[in-house]
Amino acid sequence: MSETTPLVSPAEIPGKGRSLVATEALKAGQIVLRDSPILVYSAFPVTVDHYNKERSYCSHCFRSMSNPASAISCPCCFSAFFCNSNCSSSALSSSHSPWVCQALKRLRENASSLPAEDQQVQARFLVAAYNLVVISPANFQILMSLQGEHTNIDTASAFLLHSFISSLSFPNQAQIGFSVELTAALLAKDKLNAFGFMVPFAIHKERSVRAYAIYPRASFFNHDCLPNACRFDYVDSSDENNTDIIVRIIHDLPQGREICLSYFPVNLKYSERQCRLKEDYGFICNCDRCRVEANWSDEEDEEDEVIDEVEGEEEDDNNSVDEQMSMNDKANASAADNDFPHAYFFLRYMCNRDQCGGTLAPLPPSNNKVAVMECNVCGSLSNLDELCDG
Numbered sequence: 001m002s003e004t005t006p007l008v009s010p011a012e013i014p015g016k017g018r019s020l021v022a023t024e025a026l027k028a029g030q031i032v033l034r035d036s037p038i039l040v041y042s043a044f045p046v047t048v049d050h051y052n053k054e055r056s057y058c059s060h061c062f063r064s065m066s067n068p069a070s071a072i073s074c075p076c077c078f079s080a081f082f083c084n085s086n087c088s089s090s091a092l093s094s095s096h097s098p099w100v101c102q103a104l105k106r107l108r109e110n111a112s113s114l115p116a117e118d119q120q121v122q123a124r125f126l127v128a129a130y131n132l133v134v135i136s137p138a139n140f141q142i143l144m145s146l147q148g149e150h151t152n153i154d155t156a157s158a159f160l161l162h163s164f165i166s167s168l169s170f171p172n173q174a175q176i177g178f179s180v181e182l183t184a185a186l187l188a189k190d191k192l193n194a195f196g197f198m199v200p201f202a203i204h205k206e207r208s209v210r211a212y213a214i215y216p217r218a219s220f221f222n223h224d225c226l227p228n229a230c231r232f233d234y235v236d237s238s239d240e241n242n243t244d245i246i247v248r249i250i251h252d253l254p255q256g257r258e259i260c261l262s263y264f265p266v267n268l269k270y271s272e273r274q275c276r277l278k279e280d281y282g283f284i285c286n287c288d289r290c291r292v293e294a295n296w297s298d299e300e301d302e303e304d305e306v307i308d309e310v311e312g313e314e315e316d317d318n319n320s321v322d323e324q325m326s327m328n329d330k331a332n333a334s335a336a337d338n339d340f341p342h343a344y345f346f347l348r349y350m351c352n353r354d355q356c357g358g359t360l361a362p363l364p365p366s367n368n369k370v371a372v373m374e375c376n377v378c379g380s381l382s383n384l385d386e387l388c389d390g
């Protein structure tokens, strides 16, 4: 997308805050946003068990390390690993500045003061966020302008994390009003706006996140349980901007339509979606799909649960896949049913590869008549006609 002809522009949507809407009619597969992160941080806790995992990804570009044994480690903190000397030297003036290096060293040495693994990851975020004050005050201001208030965060947790950061002084601390409220507000911004880079998809391997990134413009996308756009990342590509996020339209849209992503795999059940949106994002979803599913009878929910239970006995640790199966079964059974008007979405836009749960969007439109769909989780490509025939 060029800066002069944006295909989406910010708008205020009643009850949903800021959002992005189409400035013109959009074609399936069109890229509506390409955005570079203001910060990226590792998703691994700092405890020893994770040491090897962390070595598998470059601490600067976050690409998979082709040969972890040859990674260049930071000689000062021994907590950062780089895939080559370019990443190592760029990191020293940005993501792994001397202050970050000192902070990560302290974090590793004092991991017992933050025993919960998610707090160690939050501490990594805070280190990356406060590092912006030193390396890019403008990006720190952008971060501060994103959604998320200090009141969204548990006070005890904010105090604990703030006391860790307070043990490391950094330049301009006074100018930014360094306080526990500021730390809590930053944590809230992370919670509401961070996107995860997954570890490469592999069958029979649990999905997990390698790093989190925060984007200035992609943070404006609101959620819908039947999204009309989905986001792709190509972290392992050799592209210079490999941590950019790319958002593509799933199907044609008219001008003025709000562009929404789903904040999690679309195959979750109504109750689970509502619960996650309330707990993690602080809102009650009232999208078209939720309005329909709110009226589904208890028996329908129980039917799904029975299918889940039977499948769960075979594979207890993969709930989302079980849910996908029941949603797909249901979609096949009632594609023309008014009770399930969004069945078409599951048939057309959900990846049917085992244990994937990704969403499909066409590749950008070309002269080629056949639409090629790409899955945003496993990356598989399929021909739309084949999918429909299937």
Ligand SMILES: C[S@@+](CC[C@H](N)C(=O)[O-])C[C@H]1O[C@@H](n2cnc3c(N)ncnc32)[C@H](O)[C@@H]1O
Binding pocket: 015, 016, 017, 018, 019, 146, 147, 192, 193, 219, 220, 221, 222, 223, 224, 281, 282, 283, 284, 285, 286, 287
């Ligand atoms: C990533 S931000 C999206 C941009 C945000 N609306 C803003 O004004 O900056 C996520 C937050 O947007 C709001 N939001 C997103 N989708 C929503 C929806 N479908 N209904 C109501 N609020 C929504 C919630 O407050 C959520 O925590």
